[in-house]
Amino acid sequence: MSSGEIAVQARGVSKKFSRSLGRSIWYGIQDVSRNLIGLQTRSQTLRPDEFWAVEDVSFDLHRGEIMGLIGPNGSGKSTTLKMLNGIFMPDVGEIEIRGKVGALIDVGVGFHPMLTGRENIYVSGAVHGMTRRQIDGLLDEIIAFSEVEAFIDTPVKYYSSGMYVRLGFSVAIHLNPDVLLIDEVLSVGDMAFSRKCFQKIEAVLNSGITVIFVSHAIRHVERICQKAVLLHKGKVEAYGEASDVTKQYYALANNLSTLDTKSGDMNLGQHSAPERFKVLGVEILNEERKISDQHYMMSQMVIRVRFEAYEKMKDLNTFVRLYSIDGINIVSISSIGNGCSEWIGPGTCDCVIPELLLREGVYTVGISLSDQTFSLFRAERAAEFSVIPDESVFHRAGSSGGMMHIPASWQFHSEEQN
Numbered sequence: 001m002s003s004g005e006i007a008v009q010a011r012g013v014s015k016k017f018s019r020s021l022g023r024s025i026w027y028g029i030q031d032v033s034r035n036l037i038g039l040q041t042r043s044q045t046l047r048p049d050e051f052w053a054v055e056d057v058s059f060d061l062h063r064g065e066i067m068g069l070i071g072p073n074g075s076g077k078s079t080t081l082k083m084l085n086g087i088f089m090p091d092v093g094e095i096e097i098r099g100k101v102g103a104l105i106d107v108g109v110g111f112h113p114m115l116t117g118r119e120n121i122y123v124s125g126a127v128h129g130m131t132r133r134q135i136d137g138l139l140d141e142i143i144a145f146s147e148v149e150a151f152i153d154t155p156v157k158y159y160s161s162g163m164y165v166r167l168g169f170s171v172a173i174h175l176n177p178d179v180l181l182i183d184e185v186l187s188v189g190d191m192a193f194s195r196k197c198f199q200k201i202e203a204v205l206n207s208g209i210t211v212i213f214v215s216h217a218i219r220h221v222e223r224i225c226q227k228a229v230l231l232h233k234g235k236v237e238a239y240g241e242a243s244d245v246t247k248q249y250y251a252l253a254n255n256l257s258t259l260d261t262k263s264g265d266m267n268l269g270q271h272s273a274p275e276r277f278k279v280l281g282v283e284i285l286n287e288e289r290k291i292s293d294q295h296y297m298m299s300q301m302v303i304r305v306r307f308e309a310y311e312k313m314k315d316l317n318t319f320v321r322l323y324s325i326d327g328i329n330i331v332s333i334s335s336i337g338n339g340c341s342e343w344i345g346p347g348t349c350d351c352v353i354p355e356l357l358l359r360e361g362v363y364t365v366g367i368s369l370s371d372q373t374f375s376l377f378r379a380e381r382a383a384e385f386s387v388i389p390d391e392s393v394f395h396r397a398g399s400s401g402g403m404m405h406i407p408a409s410w411q412f413h414s415e416e417q418n
Contacts, residue, residue: 007210008061013093015054066211068221071231099178113157146170269379280306282382303351316340321366357405
């Protein structure tokens with residue numbers, strides 16, 4: 001295959017399921033019976049209780065490319081990946097994959113629980129058409145990468161989910177597939193192993209392996225993928241360059257956010273002593289001091305906490321944490337050194353961010369308050385806001401990627417030649 005050849009092609013792929021188990025079984029019997037007598041199944045129409053899990057999905061992926069499948073929960077990502085792996089057959093459309101497929105879709109899929117890790121490596125290699133001698137040549141490398149050497153001769157039914165993922169990924173990546181399918185299962189592994197997996201994926205790109213990667217870690221998709229498909233309610237919302245598609249994902253995620261930052265609803269927070277102190281609401285304000293959940297990079301943003309102290313509080317301080325959409329704590333700041341020595345009654349505390357240095361995306365605000373004795377309140381998801389893409393701002397700031405902008409100056413100096 002040449003570098004420009006299409007390795008994976010999907011054309012108008014759709015898959016439907018039934019919400020009722022009983023109807024699903026009955027429809028399956030009907031479809032098999034129609035196939036046996038040479039009649040076409042009713043694949044293009046929905047029957048009672050059926051719904052399209054994936055509808056009219058199309059894309060092309062060339063050899064050596066990595067494509068991300070992204071979207072909210074229930075958007076059809078895993079269903080699409082399982083159709084690509086042949087676990088599900090599409091009801092409508094066609095899928096063509098040129099080459100050998102390796103897959104890491106569900107933890108432990110393909111492993112026999114009663115066989116040891118070593119035995120499962122040989123079984124997986126045989127399934128992929130490898131000879132015992134070929135597997136022998138890769139065995140030590142597979143075991144070393146998986147980091148389960150101490151348990152390699154233990155039946156895998158005794159493995160933890162993390163050990164399953166380690167061995168499963170190591171087998172999948174070392175059996176030299178032409179196309180590798182990876183689901184979100186990599187999140188089961190620890191941070192160090194996940195980092196090693198991504199480093200391995202980046203390394204094998206030069207060997208021409210094509211990768212389709214499902215993840216909610218959008219920063220990972222931005223980092224390693226050339227293309228991306230954004231799915232929403234089973235349909236393609238966007239398809240193209242990964243950097244462009246992830247921006248549309250951020251916009252979609254902001255529209256789908258169910259947390260009302262204007263309502264002050266703090267049901268997700270915990271008060272330690274509500275009879276002494278209570279948080280009434282958290283609001284995100286723009287530079288005009290108006291409530292808004294959408295902001296531009298480099299603009300001013302204010303995080304306002306409304307509260308009431310029913311008795312005198314000493315050394316009242318507020319702590320603010322900003323998280324990315326995939327849960328990364330970007331920054332933690334506090335009012336220590338600028339707090340209130342004493343406070344009683346209703347009030348507000350404004351955390352003023354003069355220049356918002358975050359790039360486009362959806363962010364969560366965590367809030368904590370405490371006095372000199374103990375914690376008064378804590379909420380990991382007190383509010384949400386989004387940073388809206390503005391290429392002109394990014395260009396003026398000199399920011400071309402990543403999670404945030406760091407102000408920098410540039411100096412060019414000529415050096416005299418001796």
